[in-house]
Amino acid sequence: MKQITLERKQIEQDLKNAKIAAGNVLEDLQIEKEMLAGAKAKDEAMLASIGDGVIIVDVAGKITFMNRVAQDLLGWKDTESIGTLLFDIVPIENEKGDPVEAGARPMAIALAGRGPVAGAGEIFAPSPQKNISIPYYYVRKDKTRFPAAITVAPVLLKNTLVGAIEVFRDITKEREIDRAKSEFVSLASHQLRTPLTTINWYSEMLLKSGATEHIERQKEYLEKIHAGSRQMVMLVNMLLDVSRIELGTLVVELKPTNVPALLSEVLNEQKPQIDGKKITIENDFSSDIPICKTDGNLLRTVFQNLLSNAVKYTEARGHINTSMSLDDEGNVLITFSDTGYGIPKKDHAHIFTKMFRADNIKEKGAEGTGLGLYIVKSVLAALGGSIRFESEENKGAKFFVTLPPA
Amino acid sequence: MEKKILIVEDDLDMLTLLKTAFTGAGFSVLTCKNGTEALQLVQSGRPDLVTLDLVLIGMDGMTVLKEIRKHGIRVPVIILTNLPADQEIMEGVVRDEPSYYMVKSGSPIEDIVAKAKTTLGI
Numbered sequence: 417m418k419q420i421t422l423e424r425k426q427i428e429q430d431l432k433n434a435k436i437a438a439g440n441v442l443e444d445l446q447i448e449k450e451m452l453a454g455a456k457a458k459d460e461a462m463l464a465s466i467g468d469g470v471i472i473v474d475v476a477g478k479i480t481f482m483n484r485v486a487q488d489l490l491g492w493k494d495t496e497s498i499g500t501l502l503f504d505i506v507p508i509e510n511e512k513g514d515p516v517e518a519g520a521r522p523m524a525i526a527l528a529g530r531g532p533v534a535g536a537g538e539i540f541a542p543s544p545q546k547n548i549s550i551p552y553y554y555v556r557k558d559k560t561r562f563p564a565a566i567t568v569a570p571v572l573l574k575n576t577l578v579g580a581i582e583v584f585r586d587i588t589k590e591r592e593i594d595r596a597k598s599e600f601v602s603l604a605s606h607q608l609r610t611p612l613t614t615i616n617w618y619s620e621m622l623l624k625s626g627a628t629e630h631i632e633r634q635k636e637y638l639e640k641i642h643a644g645s646r647q648m649v650m651l652v653n654m655l656l657d658v659s660r661i662e663l664g665t666l667v668v669e670l671k672p673t674n675v676p677a678l679l680s681e682v683l684n685e686q687k688p689q690i691d692g693k694k695i696t697i698e699n700d701f702s703s704d705i706p707i708c709k710t711d712g713n714l715l716r717t718v719f720q721n722l723l724s725n726a727v728k729y730t731e732a733r734g735h736i737n738t739s740m741s742l743d744d745e746g747n748v749l750i751t752f753s754d755t756g757y758g759i760p761k762k763d764h765a766h767i768f769t770k771m772f773r774a775d776n777i778k779e780k781g782a783e784g785t786g787l788g789l790y791i792v793k794s795v796l797a798a799l800g801g802s803i804r805f806e807s808e809e810n811k812g813a814k815f816f817v818t819l820p821p822a
Numbered sequence: 823m824e825k826k827i828l829i830v831e832d833d834l835d836m837l838t839l840l841k842t843a844f845t846g847a848g849f850s851v852l853t854c855k856n857g858t859e860a861l862q863l864v865q866s867g868r869p870d871l872v873t874l875d876l877v878l879i880g881m882d883g884m885t886v887l888k889e890i891r892k893h894g895i896r897v898p899v900i901i902l903t904n905l906p907a908d909q910e911i912m913e914g915v916v917r918d919e920p921s922y923y924m925v926k927s928g929s930p931i932e933d934i935v936a937k938a939k940t941t942l943g944i
């Protein structure tokens with residue numbers, strides 16, 4: 417009997433120990449579970465807060481996760497997209513608007529186990545067109561579209577494919593910048609090649625004509641060559657200015673500057689062109705203009721551009737007026753007015769835009785780069801000044817430059 | 823038989839130089855400075871060859887070329903421009919043949935005249 421009692425006690429003790437042990441295991445499991453839940457929440461929070469769009473699909477291509485950026489970019493809420501096939505709700509198109517077939521989509525390539533796929537708005541199409549790049553566009557829920565840079569990678573768990581993750585962003589801005597850059601390069605080459613052509617062709621004629629050509633004709637050719645070369649120098653300087661403005665490397669050296677004297681110098685420099693077109697000019701500088709702390713070289717560029725524009729866009733025997741005075745706030749106010757072709761109302765908003773040229777002056781055949789006023793405005797901003805204008809087509813133009821005295 | 827060439831060029835200096843060179847080489851020369859006029863002259867003047875600038879006021883050169891072909895006119899066209907050969911230009915050269923592309927600054931006038939002559943089989 418005693419023996420039985422002892423055994424029973426032992427069993428009860430064992431049970432108690434087992435219960436404690438089980439409790440401990442349960443407690444450990446709970447901690448583990450909480451840690452796992454915490455880690456999962458952390459992973460999801462990280463994925464959700466990535467600045468690019470993130471979509472995760474399972475092996476069947478069904479969406480299992482879509483972060484906030486992806487939802488915003490595509491116009492689909494995660495509540496309506498999770499569980500649906502990615503290819504059903506988010507079509508991809510090529511540049512022309514033709515749908516990209518399912519098998520050629522980056523996600524399909526990744527799910528087919530062909531490794532990670534990436535492209536900066538482009539993906540290299542599988543052979544035979546291996547080297548042809550195709551820009552891809554995502555189509556939003558509202559059927560609008562945007563170009564996207566897409567990276568897709570298969571998700572592997574113990575070497576088994578369990579899905580794929582797609583990271584993408586809208587590259588509309590980048591593409592606009594790229595386009596603007598290539599347009600600028602195209603324009604710059606065209607502009608630079610124009611005086612080069614004149615130089616080449618006139619010198620070719622000159623070389624061919626030899627001593628047989630009349631001396632006056634030879635002189636005329638040399639003058640054309642010289643003009644072409646001057647034009648090249650001016651263009652190169654302008655392109656350098658544009659490059660400095662855009663790279664933010666425009667050096668501003670503020671020094672005491674006699675602004676009326678500077679404008680007088682520029683007026684003198686351009687006297688041959690003014691006289692050549694028999695343009696009358698009147699200058700009205702107030703005597704109380706203080707010595708200004710500004711960058712004389714940059715201000716010279718401003719004056720040169722504004723005056724040469726006035727000369728270029730005013731017909732022969734027209735009139736130009738320049739003036740300088742102090743405004744109510746003590747700023748120097750400099751005006752350039754002309755009786756020239758003027759700026760049509762529809763072009764007012766664009767004339768400080770790089771490479772913009774109004775149609776009316778293009779029709780007159782006046783040479784120009786579309787860079788002058790862009791440079792003027794940018795340079796004045798660097799000097800703490802500003803520019804505005806008043807103009808009507810065929811009624812001339814008046815530009816107002818405001819410059820702080822110090 | 824004297825061959826007739828139409829020079830479409832909006833730069834006065836270049837136009838004068840090309841005209842002088844082609845006249846000197848025995849061509850009869852028509853000239854104009856814009857796209858709309860070019861299209862009219864191609865139809866009314868029936869030139870044997872056209873040199874076509876691309877940057878023109880109003881209708882640009884590529885549009886002129888397309889329009890010429892749309893009217894079923896097969897006159898050889900030498901695109902004579904300082905624009906770099908972008909995709910649009912190269913596609914136009916292939917699609918709207920017979921047409922050729924020459925960069926003004928890289929081509930002596932002599933070469934342009936020579937190209938016109940070979941194209942016409944002179």
